[in-house]
Amino acid sequence: MTTIAVLGNGRVGGNLATSLALAGHEVTVADRAPGEAGAAARTAEVVINATPGAGSLERLAALREELRGKILVDVSNATTDGPDGLPADLLYPGSSLAEQLQEALPETRVVKTLNTMLFPVMTAPAALTEAPTVFLSGEDPQAKQTVRDLLADLGWHPEWITDLGGIRTARATEAAILFVPHVIRSTGFTPFAISIAR
Template structure:
């Protein structure tokens, strides 16, 4: 059992909390408002704490904060995150009038790269940002399997994240290691298609996959 902190208390955090608990892990939810009540899908209460306490108490940390504030907030947690694996699943974009991503906040770079620059003692791994939140812990529900991409500078950190993905139901052949943290730019750009895809397909869960 691993103690995993999810930083953020929105839709993504709620979806992952239940999946991680079913996989046998202890889950802490770090919130900017620690009074926020977080419950797993099964209805079990999950401990909600402040961001610093959650990050400092966990072995693995998942960034599920809004991408627009992630660098600023996580830079303030540098000591609590030092030497840990930070799994970044957020997207940093400007939002249009319909609530969809319209432009990247870090053109020519990526949120994952900016996090790694701001947190040099942390092992940042980008993944899961190309699938709907409901698929992150249950990828087999689609008719065709989606892909989970890995971007990060340290092979051991990416290996640990790949193990965790396997525990969440991701088959090894669905996981693609793209390379170092600079490769996060491609997967992060996928979110710019989401609004058009929702208009074309309707509000159904979907994710990015590579046919081969």
């Protein structure tokens, strides 16, 4: 059992929290109430950033002490939105939210994952007709192994998990968010994920 704090109680955070709790982990969900995120992070082994990406850096940088030594799993994408509310452009072109978080939180082990799919796939990958791929980016091998174990608890088979390397590789997966609005406009809000076919 892992003690997990999920920051963000929207569709992504709520979905992850419910599934991880059902898998036997001790899960706390923190919303935007003052002090709640810090209290949750302080007592957790793993913190999941499921806050809206545009404000994640500011929110999490304020928790530097609470996140010291923790594993921070970043599942958000930092974008500016178009008129229809869907992602239109990257907030950190030439970088990534994960890189910005790692720079702001040097004593926190940041791992980027689960950001290349619609949220229902995060906890039900086997529901897709084809095997999806989930990516890992981060500097700490032990932290990435912990995240691998959590992904397994969410239904991700080992062969569906691809470790891309260091945190800089997160800029590639975060850029994949630019596919999403076009796919949704083309086929509707049907769960999908990026998959590496071999």
